[in-house]
Amino acid sequence: MNALNGFSQHSGACVTQGPEGRAVRDLQAKKAGQVARQGAGDSRELTPEDPPSAGSSVRETLKLPAEEAKGDTRTKSITPRPPRKPRLERAASLDEKSWRRWRRLKTSQESLSDANETSSSNGSLQDAALGSAAGARAAPSEQSSSPDASDASPAGKSRGNAAELGKRVCELSSSFGELLRGRAFSGSKPRLSQITPTRPLPPMELNVASHALRTTNRIDSDCLDYRRHCQRGLGRVSSSSSDSRLHGSGMVCDSCSTDSMKSTFSLLAPIRAKDVRSRSYLEGSLLANGALLGAEELSRYFPDRNIGVFVATWNMQGQKELPVNLDDFLLPTDPDYAQDMYIIGVQEGCPDRREWEIRLQETLGPHYVMLCSAAHGVLYMSVFIRRDLIWFCSEVEYATVTTRIVSQIKTKGALGICFTFFGTSFLFITSHFTSGDSKVNERKMDYSKTIQALALPKNVPDTNPYRSSSSDVTTRFDEVFWFGDFNFRLNKDREAVDSILKQNLEKDMSKLLEYDQLISEMSRGSIFKGFQEADIHFRPSYKFDIGKDSYDTTSKQRTPSYTDRVVYRSRHKDDIHAVKYSSCPGIRTSDHRPVFALFRVKVRPGRDNIPLAAGQFDRELYLIGIKRRITRELKKRQEQKDQKSSSVCSIS
Numbered sequence: 047m048n049a050l051n052g053f054s055q056h057s058g059a060c061v062t063q064g065p066e067g068r069a070v071r072d073l074q075a076k077k078a079g080q081v082a083r084q085g086a087g088d089s090r091e092l093t094p095e096d097p098p099s100a101g102s103s104v105r106e107t108l109k110l111p112a113e114e115a116k117g118d119t120r121t122k123s124i125t126p127r128p129p130r131k132p133r134l135e136r137a138a139s140l141d142e143k144s145w146r147r148w149r150r151l152k153t154s155q156e157s158l159s160d161a162n163e164t165s166s167s168n169g170s171l172q173d174a175a176l177g178s179a180a181g182a183r184a185a186p187s188e189q190s191s192s193p194d195a196s197d198a199s200p201a202g203k204s205r206g207n208a209a210e211l212g213k214r215v216c217e218l219s220s221s222f223g224e225l226l227r228g229r230a231f232s233g234s235k236p237r238l239s240q241i242t243p244t245r246p247l248p249p250m251e252l253n254v255a256s257h258a259l260r261t262t263n264r265i266d267s268d269c270l271d272y273r274r275h276c277q278r279g280l281g282r283v284s285s286s287s288s289d290s291r292l293h294g295s296g297m298v299c300d301s302c303s304t305d306s307m308k309s310t311f312s313l314l315a316p317i318r319a320k321d322v323r324s325r326s327y328l329e330g331s332l333l334a335n336g337a338l339l340g341a342e343e344l345s346r347y348f349p350d351r352n353i354g355v356f357v358a359t360w361n362m363q364g365q366k367e368l369p370v371n372l373d374d375f376l377l378p379t380d381p382d383y384a385q386d387m388y389i390i391g392v393q394e395g396c397p398d399r400r401e402w403e404i405r406l407q408e409t410l411g412p413h414y415v416m417l418c419s420a421a422h423g424v425l426y427m428s429v430f431i432r433r434d435l436i437w438f439c440s441e442v443e444y445a446t447v448t449t450r451i452v453s454q455i456k457t458k459g460a461l462g463i464c465f466t467f468f469g470t471s472f473l474f475i476t477s478h479f480t481s482g483d484s485k486v487n488e489r490k491m492d493y494s495k496t497i498q499a500l501a502l503p504k505n506v507p508d509t510n511p512y513r514s515s516s517s518d519v520t521t522r523f524d525e526v527f528w529f530g531d532f533n534f535r536l537n538k539d540r541e542a543v544d545s546i547l548k549q550n551l552e553k554d555m556s557k558l559l560e561y562d563q564l565i566s567e568m569s570r571g572s573i574f575k576g577f578q579e580a581d582i583h584f585r586p587s588y589k590f591d592i593g594k595d596s597y598d599t600t601s602k603q604r605t606p607s608y609t610d611r612v613v614y615r616s617r618h619k620d621d622i623h624a625v626k627y628s629s630c631p632g633i634r635t636s637d638h639r640p641v642f643a644l645f646r647v648k649v650r651p652g653r654d655n656i657p658l659a660a661g662q663f664d665r666e667l668y669l670i671g672i673k674r675r676i677t678r679e680l681k682k683r684q685e686q687k688d689q690k691s692s693s694v695c696s697i698s
Contacts, residue, residue, distance in 0.1 A: 339438060339468045339652035347435070351649050353467075354385035354625075358642035359476060359529040359610050361393040364424065365592075365635050368396060372409040375630045375640050385644065388414065388430040391476025393531045394457065395426040403428055403664075407671025408678070415663035418463055422446035423456025427463055427476050440466035440506050441657045447499045449480070449492045460496040460530075464503050464523060465659070469652025471509045473502065473523035477530040483605070486563055489533060490573050505657060513617060520576070525622060525647055526615045528577065531638070534564035535607040536586070543586075543605050544597075553583040562608060577613040580624035580643060587629050587639040594634065610641040621648040 337343065344351060358375065369375070377384065388410060396402055403419055406428055414430045417439060421427075425446075431439065442465045450458040460477040477496060480488040500519040508514055514522040536543055538561040546557050559565055559582060567573045586606035589598045598604045610629075616622045625644040633640055 337651075337654050338658075339654055339656070341651040343438075344468050344649065344651045347438075348649060352646045353387065353649055354381075354383070355527070355645045355647050356385040356388045356642065357391075357474070357527050357529055357612050357645065358389070358640055359391045359393070359531065359612060360633075360640035361478075361531045361588075361610060361636060361638035362395050363592075363636040363638065364394045364396065366396055366398070367635055368402065368405055369633045369635055372405060372633075374632045375642070376406070376409050378626070378628070378630075378642070378644075380626060381644060384410075384413070386432050386435060388428075389463075389474050389527065390426075390428050390430075391461070391474075391529055392426040393424070393476070393478040395421075395424045399426055400667075402426065403667055404671050404674065406430065407667050408675045410671075411675060412668075412672050415665075416667055417659070417663055418442040418444065418465070419664065420444040420446075420461055420463055422448070422459055422461040425456070425459060425461045425476060425478060427461050427474065429463055429465075429474070435467075436659065436661045436663055438468050439659045441659050443502060443504045443506060445501050445504075447496050449495055458492070460492075460500060462500045462502055462519070464506065466506055466509065466652065466656055467649060469509060469650040470525060470647075471503070471506070471523045473520065473526045475500070475526070475528045475530075477528065477532065479531070479533045481533045483535045486534070486567065490567065493573050507656060509652070510617060520615060521617075524617045524650075526577075527612065527645075528574070528614070529610075529612040529641075529643075531609050532564060532611050533609050534562065534567070534611070535609070536561045536605055537563060537566075538605065540603050540605045547585065547606070555582050555584070558586070559608075564608070564611060574613055574615075577615045578622075578624075579611065579613045580627035582608065582627065584627075584629045584641075585631075587641050589637045590634065590639065592634065592637060595631065598637075610638055612641060612643040614645065618648070622646075 356376070360375075376388065376390075388406075390406060392402070399421060403416065407414075407416060407430075410430055413433055415433050415436060416428060417431045417436060418429045419427070427444075429442070442463060444461065444463040446462070447460040448456055448458075449460070450456075458478050458480060460475055462473060462475045464471065464473045466472070475496070477492065479492045482488070497518045497520055502519055503522065508522055509524055511522075520526045520528075536558060543558065549557075551557065564573075565579075568577070568579070586597075586608050588607050588609040589604045590596065591599055597606045612627065614622050614624075623646040625646055627643045628641070630640040630642065
């Protein structure tokens, strides 16, 4: 009780200030003396069950001392005096500060929603706050009238003040908590009750990062270690990883390895540190991990280990005029995708070989580069490859064979180009054999001389020397493609061939192929031993009138024939699969129609001991072709624009 009285005196000092306050203190001191003489039996005790009303004001507290002062004016007169000390304000507690910050935030939000409602709600809140604060200050002043205040010693008063101060802080905290919940005052805006979900919330995902972070730092779902570690649960967030951004955001648990994540800045496969640390005597060999031409690198670019190869041959008849558009020739519409390699052989090529190569580059576009180009007289061959595959090619080698020694102009002969792609060696040969309907033996001699005299490979090692033969160049490579103007004819007169062609055979050319010299010689094994040819479903490619779709109408009346062919062979069975074998009837600048074939070729991993081309290609040709491609497109658009703007509408 003494502690309560002590706290009441301490609290009353904050309320009764000024002359009126000093009168109250004097009367209280006098009354305390009378109570001490009469005894404390008839005094009213303040118990926790009967707390002072929070709504009592300072005037009610001063009412009783004022009435007693009238009856006891004889004892001592009241003389107003100025205050001895400046007025002190009670410091705000932590709960009051938090409540004030919350109120300022709430007021700003309400002002953005409705200005009219904001004024009323702010006023009611301020009134309620003032009322609560006034009640909190009036409660201890009402307790100060207790007669037991004089019985407490100074030590007891200090202990009581501390205990009551803590109790009062708890009461203030609870009262302000009610204010925050909207139950301490009335007249403000109605508060909605808290919404409770009707069903339990779904479990939280292991990855607690936002969707944007998950998209930016995506985890590789193919890595098994990530799935295995995720099943164990989310672990402690690690701060010692090299990628602090991912670990700091909670995306990667401690047990998950960082190498299971794909880089967000590159499509390259991540390299494990343990693989770099490891030392192996198989370094650079076929079985080693990380070999440039090894199985791992091959599977990354070609999961099925098959590449697309385009092989074409065309006898240009030495014409200077080139076709306006080569899209139908190099980019047929039947396959959905372009091929990985383009090999084009030309016989009796145009006088300007460089212009022909530029036209090829212009047609294939920026995705392809010319790996190699070679010529033997008027025999041309160009090898184009996808730009991102030049790093896996060996050095390119070529050789030539002349079959007509007497002639000054090298029109007949063979040209071969070879290189190794990963672990598979390729040989491409284009030839122009002896012409004439009855010169079958001469053509077979041209073939025999070519396979014996073509000196390839030179520096690139043979991938399988145990299956090679020094007398046959085609046995020294894994995949061989031989194409050109072989000049084999149909053993039938012109009238019989024309009658067969008039039957509208569509794609069934078996009646014509019964008289084909090449098929007959290959079946006997006298030429192209071990080679195959895809089924022919196109009309004879020779001999047409230039610029027309009709066969020879001159006095010679040459018999239409399949002179332009593409044959292939492989060391391993079923490594080469023919996809398409056809001609291009839309190009009419020569008496021959271009013939092309599409293949799917199986590629094997290789060793790192072969001399690589180091990404070399004809950059000058590349730039010229791309520039011309852009210029042609801009010119075409300008012509279309001019045509639209020059159209005149006449009204009759």
